[in-house]
Amino acid sequence: MNRVLVVDDEPAILRLLGAVLARGGYEAAGAATASAALATLRGGGLSAAILDLGLPDRDGLELIPLLRAAHVPVIVLSAREDVGEKVAALDLGASDYITKPFDGEELLARLRVALRQSGHPSGATQEVLAYGPLRIDTARHEASIEGRALTLPPKEFALLQALVEAGGRILTHAALLEKVWGRAHVGDVEYLRVAIRALRLKVEEDPAHPRLIRNEPGIGYRLMEA
Amino acid sequence: MWRVLTSYAVPLLGVALVTWITSTMLAQWGLASAALLFLLPVLLGAARGGLGPGLVAALAGAGAYNFFLLPPYFSFRVHGPENAVSVLVLVLVAFVTSRLATRLRAREEEANARAAISEELAQISRLLAKGAPVEALERARSYVAGIYGPVRIDGAQDGFSSLDQAAAAWAMHNGDATGHGTGVMAAAEWTFLPLSPKGRGAHALMALARPADGHTRPMVQIEHMQQVALLLGQGCDRIALEEERRARETLAESDRLRRTFLASLAHDFRTPLTVITGQLEALATRSPEAGEALNAARRLERTMSDLIAAARIEEGSLRPQAESLDLIDAADAAFGAVAVPAGLSLGHAIPADLPFVQADAVLLHHVLINLIDNALGHAASRVMLGAALSDGQVALWVEDDGPGVPLDQRARIFERFARIEGGDRAQGSGLGLAIVRGFAEAMGMQVSIEGSPLGGARFILRMAA
Known part of the structure; x- marks a missing residue:
């Protein structure tokens, strides 16, 4: 059974998350503080973590790199409206975020994506990547959708590759810009908009109603399983 | 009066003394040395008392020289040009010495006055540095009033003629000293000195009344006053800036507090609502009543979010990032x-x-x-x-x-x-x-x-x- 670390300073939320996780077939290991969370992490055997950023003893953001270093995917749970904080959490390596009040089923769905993603080794070592109807052969620089070959300029190919590698995980605007255009262009969101629009013309059935490439306002893009 | 009296008496006494000494020693020293000695009381009189006592000593010395030392003795009659020369020399010495001494004394007085002004400016600076602009203004006002007569720094216009008001407006606009004693609107009754230099938007003036004796105020006094005025202006500007900075800080702090409050409010109601909706979600699969409660809780969440959004708009804490x-x-x-x-x-x-x-x-x-x-x-x-x-x-x-x-x-x-x-x-x-x-x-x-x-x-x- 997958054991999921749940970090939140509210006992009622810990109980609620325990019930939701039990419903999804997971075992919850609760921690009310960052130090308790680190103790549980050292104990090992964790498959994922659900982390509230507002903790009494430490900024929850600080835990993300530590959990990532232990190959534990992190879903950030936040009541805060602050988009900047979500972006910071994602850029630090969080797999996803969910905002309070959350929907139990949605949380379980995000958790499944995060677990599946961490189950695969990093995309860099794989030559052929697939997500939903999309397939990418990085060595031969080929992409296809439902078996139909796509003709993509280098930037669009790199963008699609980054999204497929993330496998349904959300990538921040800055992360995508850095991966595809380089560090100097992390602020040029317009580049990304143009490339996404061009990519949608090729991969979406109806580019005005995208089903595959989904935007999270102010945060980034992720692939949906159509 | 006493000073005037002694300034004449002392050189005259000196003349008497020199006359007595030279008349007794004439045989040993000779006439030339005796004549030189008469320079001493003249120098003394001119240096201490100025031209008057110097001239009196010169004439008295020349007379005594003639009367007691030049033959025929005890008579003002002379046979040669010696006496005319000695009178001329003594009078010239009196003139030159008194001029030099007067000039020196004037310099010294000016230096003293400058030192006094510097000391006063330093005092006013200290008050300004301590952040006491009201006291500094009052001190400057009473100081200036003490030496130069009535002065006003209150900025009020009452009691000014229309010419004075025009001069005040000019000074304010151009940042120059204007009015009586200056080159601009000199017919005004008051002299207006801006507290800020030109180009800095003078916002206050110092007004100095025409001297009570009816004379034109000398430029040097106006320059001194301009110094005082600029110092006051700088100090007041600095204090105003400091106050503005403090006000801004307070504003930023209360802005930050409000935003923190709104954020924690959002957190405080969302946490229990998360528990309520979360638990109701599980129950709603079995009970329609729980489903209704769940919908109500979700509506409550939306209403609370709306209220917080409205509060953010109201207090202007939105920082849109385009x-x-x-x-x-x-x-x-x-x-x-x-x-x-x-x-x-x-x-x-x-x-x-x-x-x-x-x-x-x-x-x-x-x-x-x-x-x-x-x-x-x-x-x-x-x-x-x-x-x-x-x-x-x-x-x-x-x-x-x-x-x-x-x-x-x-x-x-x-x-x-x-x-x-x-x-x-x-x-x-x-x-x-x-x-x-x-x-x-x-x-x-x-x-x-x-x-x-x-x-x-x-x-x-x-x-x-």
């Missing part, structure tokens, strides 16, 4: 965040080649959710989004096929707690459209309402492409 946005993305994300009631449809006809817009992604997301929620609350069967480019601006609209908003109520539809009279299916907080307007305006967009070709209302956002 970025390039694709309206297709914006519509897509908003569709993902609203619940479409059974029997209604939601769609959009935004052209895929529309230019990107500049907007804050999160605020626009809220605006669209609120507009769509509002439209879903009134629609008969469908809600549509559309967009078009016109005159370099992008218009984005949300429309429905409901009853629409009567013309006479359109103007107040964006006010808080505004409801259309009759048949309102929406269960919102009454803040939704007020938030739309608040967020839209914070992003520099215009929001308006008109009739929709679908039959209901069309809400339009106009934004920069």
Whole structure:
């Protein structure tokens, strides 16, 4: 059974998350503080973590790199409206975020994506990547959708590759810009908009109603399983 | 009086003394040395008392020399030119010495006066540095009044003639000393000295009255006063800046506190609501009553979010960050965040080649959710989004096929707690459209309402492409 670390300073939320996780077939290991969370992490055997950023003893953001270093995917749970904080959490390596009040089923769905993603080794070592109807052969620089070959300029190919590698995980605007255009262009969101629009013309059935490439306002893009 | 008396008496006594000494020693010293000795009382008189005592000593010395030392003795008669020469020399020495001494004394007095002014300026500076501008102004006023007569720094215009007022305006405008004693409007009764140099927007003046004796005030005094005035001006400017900075800090601090308060308020109500909705969700699969409670809790969450959004608009803590946005993305994300009631449809006809817009992604997301929620609350069967480019601006609209908003109520539809009279299916907080307007305006967009070709209302956002 997958054991999921749940970090939140509210006992009622810990109980609620325990019930939701039990419903999804997971075992919850609760921690009310960052130090308790680190103790549980050292104990090992964790498959994922659900982390509230507002903790009494430490900024929850600080835990993300530590959990990532232990190959534990992190879903950030936040009541805060602050988009900047979500972006910071994602850029630090969080797999996803969910905002309070959350929907139990949605949380379980995000958790499944995060677990599946961490189950695969990093995309860099794989030559052929697939997500939903999309397939990418990085060595031969080929992409296809439902078996139909796509003709993509280098930037669009790199963008699609980054999204497929993330496998349904959300990538921040800055992360995508850095991966595809380089560090100097992390602020040029317009580049990304143009490339996404061009990519949608090729991969979406109806580019005005995208089903595959989904935007999270102010945060980034992720692939949906159509 | 006593000083004048002694300034004459001492050199005269000196003459008497020299006469006595030289008359007794004449045989040993000779006439030339004796004549030289008479220079001493002349120098003394001229140096101490100026020209008058010097001249008196010179004439007395010449007389005594003639009377006692030159033969024939005890007579003013002379046989040669010696006496004329000695009188001339003594008088010349008296002239030159007294001139030199007077000049020296004037220099010394001026230096003393300068030192006194420096000391006074230092005192005023100290008061200004201590942040006591009122005391500094008062001290400067009484100091200047003490040496130069009536002075005013209060900025009031009463008691000034129209010429004085014109001079004051000139001084204020040009940052120059103006009025009596200066080159500009010298006929004025007062001299006006700006507290700030030219180009710094003089905002205060020091006014100095014409001297009581009717003389023209010397330029040197006006220059001194200008120094005092500028010092006062600088000090007051510094204090004003410091006060402004402190006020800004206080404002920023209270702004930060308010934002923290709103953030913690959001956190404080969302945590229990998360527990309530979360637990009800599990129960709702088995019990319809729990389902109703769940819907109520979700409505409560929306209302609380609206209240906090309205508070953020009210206190001006919105900090929109414009970025390039694709309206297709914006519509897509908003569709993902609203619940479409059974029997209604939601769609959009935004052209895929529309230019990107500049907007804050999160605020626009809220605006669209609120507009769509509002439209879903009134629609008969469908809600549509559309967009078009016109005159370099992008218009984005949300429309429905409901009853629409009567013309006479359109103007107040964006006010808080505004409801259309009759048949309102929406269960919102009454803040939704007020938030739309608040967020839209914070992003520099215009929001308006008109009739929709679908039959209901069309809400339009106009934004920069």
